[in-house]
Amino acid sequence: MKSFIGLRTLKTAVGATVAIIIAQVLGLGYAVSAGIITILSIQNTKKTSIIIALQRFGSTVLALFVAGTVFTLVGYNSIAFGLYLIIFIPLAIRFKVTDGIVVSSVLVTHLLVEKSISPYWIKNELFLMIIGAGIGILLNTYMPKIEGKIKEDQRDIEEKMRTILMHMAKALREQSVYIDEEKIFQDLENNLREASERAYRNLNNYIIYEAKYYVQYMEMRTLQLQILKYMRSYFTRFYMTFDQTDLVAAFTERVALALHEYNSAEGLLEDLKEVFQVCKIQSLPKTREEFENRAMLFQFLKDLEYLLEVKRTFKNNLTRELKENYES
Known part of the structure; x- marks a missing residue:
C-alpha cells in the first residue's frame, strides 16, 4: 500500500x-x-x-x-x-x-x-x-536506492524471455503452425519500458560514479525482444520435418535455460556452430515445401545466433568498472 x-x-x-x-x-x-x-x-x-x-x-x-x-x-x-x-x-x-x-x-x-x-x-x-x-x-542528495527493484526487473524480464523461448521450442517439436504469445510479449515490452525508465533514473542519481550498467543491460534486452518478435513470425508460416525441428528445439531450450544476466553466451555460440554443421550434412530437401521450410528454419537459427551475439557484444563492450559489476 x-x-x-x-x-x-x-x-x-x-x-x-x-x-x-x-x-x-x-x-x-x-x-x-x-x-x-x-x-x-x-x-x-x-x-x-x-x-x-x-x-x-x-x-x-x-x-x-x-x-x-x-x-x-x-x-x-x-x-x-x-x-x-x-x-x-x-x-x-x-x-x-x-x-x-x-x-x-x-x-x-x-x-x-x-x-x-x-x-x-x-x-x-x-x-x-x-x-x-x-x-x-x-x-535531493538523498534519493532512495532503486537497484533492488531494477534487479527484480531483470529477473522478471529474463523469466519472460525464457518462457517465450521454451514455448518456441515446444511449438517446433509439435510442428505448430501458430504460436500465440501476444500477452507475454506485451507484458515483456511493458516491463522493459518501466525498467528502462528506472535504470535511467538510477543513472541520474549518481554524480561522480558512472552507473551505466543497468541502462546498457535494458537496451540489450530491448534489442533481444525485437529479435524474438521477428522469430515469432516464422510460426505463422512453416511446418518442418521432425529430425531438424527436434535439433533446433533442443538448442532453443538450452538457450532458454541458460538465459540469465551473467551468461556471456560465448559457449552457446560455439555450440550453435555445431548445430549449423549438423544441418549442413543432412540430406537435401526433396520438395519445394520442404526447401522453403528448411530455409525458414535456417533463418530462425540465424536470428537465434543474433540474439546470442547481442548478449556477447553487451558483455564485451562493458568498461572495466562495469565488467566488475557484471562479474560480481
Whole structure:
C-alpha cells in the first residue's frame, strides 16, 4: 500500500519552509520566493536537480542584467517588462538556460515593483535564487536506492524471455503452425519500458560514479525482444520435418535455460556452430515445401545466433568498472 505522503512531497514541504525561514532570517525581501524556487528545484534525480539549479542561476544573472539595462533606459513600467521579455527569452534559449525563464522573470518583477536596480535588490534576488536552489539540491542528495527493484526487473524480464523461448521450442517439436504469445510479449515490452525508465533514473542519481550498467543491460534486452518478435513470425508460416525441428528445439531450450544476466553466451555460440554443421550434412530437401521450410528454419537459427551475439557484444563492450559489476 502506497503511503499518503510521498518522499518528494515531504521534501518539497520541508524544503520550501526552510528556504523561507532562512530568507526571512537574512532579512531578504520577498522571502516567499525562496520557497517557491525550492518547490521548483525538487526533482526526481540528483543530476537533474543540479543541472536545473545551475541553469536557473545562470538565467537569473542574465535576467537581472537585461532587466537592469532595459529598466534604466525605458523606466519601470509594463512596456519595459514586455521589452525585457522580448530580449531575455531569445537569449535564454540561445544560452540554453530555458528552465530558468519563469523563475528569473518572477525575480525581475521584484525590481519592477520596487522601481530599483540598486545593488541591494540585485543581491536580494541572487540570494533568493541561491537559497531556493541550494535547499533543493541539498534535499535531493538523498534519493532512495532503486537497484533492488531494477534487479527484480531483470529477473522478471529474463523469466519472460525464457518462457517465450521454451514455448518456441515446444511449438517446433509439435510442428505448430501458430504460436500465440501476444500477452507475454506485451507484458515483456511493458516491463522493459518501466525498467528502462528506472535504470535511467538510477543513472541520474549518481554524480561522480558512472552507473551505466543497468541502462546498457535494458537496451540489450530491448534489442533481444525485437529479435524474438521477428522469430515469432516464422510460426505463422512453416511446418518442418521432425529430425531438424527436434535439433533446433533442443538448442532453443538450452538457450532458454541458460538465459540469465551473467551468461556471456560465448559457449552457446560455439555450440550453435555445431548445430549449423549438423544441418549442413543432412540430406537435401526433396520438395519445394520442404526447401522453403528448411530455409525458414535456417533463418530462425540465424536470428537465434543474433540474439546470442547481442548478449556477447553487451558483455564485451562493458568498461572495466562495469565488467566488475557484471562479474560480481
